[in-house]
């Protein structure tokens with residue numbers, strides 16, 4: 245197979261502000277929900293505290309200190325040959341509380357410096373507006389995305405960002421992994437997506453659908469705002485794609501899995517089609533779910549469909565029908581005997597990436613952009629500062645190889661490939677530093693102790709070669 249990616253293909257890497265920047269109180273930044281999430285582990289969930297408590301550790305405060313290392317980090321990205329770099333803007337750097345009318349100039353200046361530095365090396369910035377870090381004030385004062393008012397606050401924030409950066413940033417995304425909250429049983433996932441803390445007796449499913457509705461409207465509005473400022477902007481959604489396979493060919497398993505996929509990916513349907521899929525009305529009726537959805541909302545959705553689908557891909561799921569047809573992500577998934585999992589139980593499945601791309605291409609007919617992929621793993625630095633991460637190279641090689649088949653053999657329309665955590669950062673699910681993804685090692689432990697020095701891993705040189713050969717030399 246000699247065919248490969250076109251010469252505009254965007255190779256690069258991805259991070260998010262709260263997991264990478266640190267400097268959590270610098271430049272006038274306000275506190276975000278991520279600043280109240282303690283360190284956890286695979287066994288112990290992160291705590292979501294109401295105040296910053298003495299004696300607890302909050303890893304996002306310091307993170308990888310990109311705030312002070314951005315020049316050095318971008319230089320390393322350039323050395324790898326990056327064509328694009330995905331990061332997010334921390335909402336709290338621009339609007340520290342979220343409900344101000346005027347933005348914080350120092351926050352805007354920080355991103356000017358970052359984007360200018362990237363452009364100096366010919367690296368295209370790819371930017372997420374909301375990546376798990378809304379202002380804590382919006383949670384405490386308004387109840388996060390359970391409140392319709394958030395739509396206007398987000399619109400103002402999006403407007404300021406598009407206006408300020410549209411000449412520097414062409415590719416935008418609204419809400420990171422908006423569909424993670426499909427598992428509404430998870431306090432962390434709903435908090436990260438929507439800034440909602442459940443109280444006893446809450447109808448979690450209803451609250452999740454309501455918050456997601458406001459986010460979908462806010463996203464569609466942002467698309468319209470962005471296009472009005474600059475019609476050349478590409479504004480996408482961002483979906484956490486974990487394909488759900490049936491546990492068997494039993495018809496009930498097949499039907500159930502179809503419903504599970506519809507449930508986990510309706511967010512994408514709304515982003516792309518500008519309307520809710522037909523199954524949702526009878527579903528809400530059956531479940532007694534009553535949502536605040538106005539005719540104006542429906543018009544906004546219709547007029548704010550996305551330009552492309554950005555997605556993350558780490559793993560696949562497997563579901564089985566038991567005794568209910570409504571998909572419950574917290575109890576209907578089982579380990580797939582055909583694939584192996586990493587140390588955090590994420591099931592590694594490169595073929596699933598090709599399957600996912602084909603599924604999306606057929607369903608959504610939009611350009612796609614892989615903005616996260618990678619292996620969280622323990623790395624060991626040798627005495628001479630080397631990291632021999634052959635396991636990471638193997639994971640990425642296998643995934644790139646399937647991605648290539650989807651593009652070359654199946655005709656998928658793919659903008660680029662930006663693997664996750666290209667320089668080590670704090671894990672979202674656990675807050676650990678030792679769950680590493682990077683091509684570059686950051687010398688810091690789970691408690692932020694270490695020199696913060698950067699060391700290229702073996703995968704750094706491997707990825708450099710992949711980019712140089714435009715994916716031919718894996």
Ligand code: P53
Pocket residue numbers: 260263376420421424484556558616620664670671672673674679
């Ligand atoms: P960490 C769950 C499932 C798939 C992707 O995750 C997920 C999550 C939530 O953690 O999150 C995305 O760091 C997310 C990133 C995150 C990355 O995947 O828990 O967009 O912020 O860091 C990897 O290993």
